[in-house]
Amino acid sequence: MSEISRAAIPAIHSHVFLSEGHGKSERKTWAVIWLCSAMMVAEIVGGWLFGSIALIADGLHMSTHAGALLLAALAYTYARRYADDPRFTFGTGKLGDLAGFTSAIILAMIALLIGYEAISRLFEPVPIRFAEAIPVAVLGLAVNVASVWLLSAGDHHDHGHGHRHGHHHGHDGEDEAHRIATNDGEVVLEVFEDGVPPRFRLSAESAALPAASATIETVRPSGSRQLFALKDRGDYLESIEEIPEPHAFTANIRIGERTYPVQFEEHEHAHGSAARDHNMRAAVIHVLADxxxxxxxxxxxxxxxxxxWLWMDPLAGIVGACVIASWSFGLIRDTGAILLDMNPDRRMADNLRRSIENEGDHVADLHLWRLGPGHLGAIVSVETTTQRKEQFYRAKVARFRSLSHLTIEVRHVDPSVSRAA
Structure with missing residues (x-):
């Protein structure tokens, strides 16, 4: 026998799953479109006035470039305007992935056309007007470099990265140090895991602490407690026992007769493709490919x-076609997986399962999918022989900050039936 438990009152929450820098990305994309459009008009008019077919051809090529970027800009604008539209059950966060997938298809077609034209010219070379062709190519490169700079301006870090520990700041494996004022002076508590299992380290600013006089007890959101004995390591005291994941708890430091509580929080964000803005990625790939x-x-x-060496020109075209095809394949693979609701972050799924099962419960079913850049949705079905409710498991997975839409189903299983099974 089992009983399914859900919250009595459904929570009301937002379904806006856009990236943190959505508005900024939208403005940058429109700026690049205006740059490309101005260059397109200048090249076509200049080519017509000066009788240069090369300038006109590059101007027409620039129009396809602006058109591809227009797709990305319109996706940003539409997603923002309809972010609160109730017709979109899970918001408009995936619109950028749809635009990225479409752009990747366009890139693949461009790669095929360039490759076909380059191979044709290998067998049937055509005269090259170097005096016009080289300046036009240099001009096109300058516009593309400016476009890349505009699209990436202000982005000096990778939004696709993830932190294993939200409180991790050190470069040598040391987590954020917590300073505690005691009757005998200031002490420092930290979690250390530089190539070793995580352990507490406790040190005093003024004088050494005797190991016998200090202990640390953790109290987790579930109410479970664990006592850590400390061993003297010379300059600091170190816990003998390892600290189990997750590192989210209240650490009660007992020194002598006094106890000092310290709060540890742990946040885990989406990793890799799950956190990327694929619409911006597609726009950048377009200008980089060009x-x-x-x-x-x-x-x-x-x-x-x-x-x-007239064959060098078509050879360069073939190499360029291969580079563009490779980039478009990676973009099709990543955005296609998102549109098909594949698991976007297997590491997070495994950590999510471990967080729920670390006290004897069982995850019977787990679905994880992407709602937008850095926003994930999850449906978790938990089987338990205890009387734990949904709120208990929500507290256990609160550190997964990228879970923007979470549904938890709790099935209360009869212990005797569970043992018989």
């Missing part, structure tokens, strides 16, 4: 003019 092709074209043209 820049890479411009560099290859410039090198090919210079070698062709210097040594008469």
């Amino acid at each position: 820049a890479a092709v411009s560099v290859l074209v410039i090198v090919g043209l210079l070698l062709a003019r210097a040594f008469g």
Whole structure:
């Protein structure tokens, strides 16, 4: 026999699952579109006035470039305007992934066209007007470099990274130090795990602490307690026992007859593809691909003019097509997986399961999917022989800050039936 328990009153929460820098990304994309559009008009008008077919051709090419970026900008705008629309059950956070997937398809088609044209020219070389072609390629490269700079301006860190511990700040394995004022002076408590299992370290600023006079007891949100004895390591006291995951608890430090509580919190964010803004990634790949092709074209043209190697120009095109195809494949793979609701972060799924099962309960079913950049949804079905309720398990997984939409089902299983099974 089992009983399914859910919260009596459903929680009301937001379904806006856009990236933290959504508005900024939208503005940057529109800025690049205006730059490309202005360059497109200048090249087409200049080519018509000066009779340069190369300038006109590059201007038309710039129009396809602006069109691809327009797709990303419109996705940002639409997602923002309809973020609160109740018709979208899980918000509009995936719209950027849909736009990224579409852009990746366009990139793949461009790679095929460039490859086809380059191979054709290997067998049927055409005359090259170096005096016009080289300046146009340099101009195109300059525009692409400016576009990359605009799209990445202000982003000096990777939003796809994750922290194992929300309180981790050190570069040598030391977690954030907690300073406690005691009757005998200030002491410092930290969790240390530099290539070793995590243990408490307690040290005094003024004088050494006798190990016999100090203990640490952790109290977790579930109410479970664990007592840690300390061993003298010279400059500090270290716990003999390892600290089990997660590192979210109240540590009661007992020194002599006094107890000092210290709160430890642990946050875990989405990792890798689960946290990336694939719409911005697609826009950046578009301009990077164009820049890479411009560099290859410039090198090919210079070698062709210097040594008469006309085959260098189509060879540069083939290499460029391969580079673009590789980037588009990676983008199709990542965005396609999100659109199909594949598990976006297997490490988080494993940690989520361990956090719930570390006190004897069983996760019967677990679904994890992406709602938007850095926002994940999860459905968890827990079987327990205790009388624990949904709120108990919500407290256990509170450290997973990227779980923006969480549904927990608790099945109370009869212990005798469980043992018989």
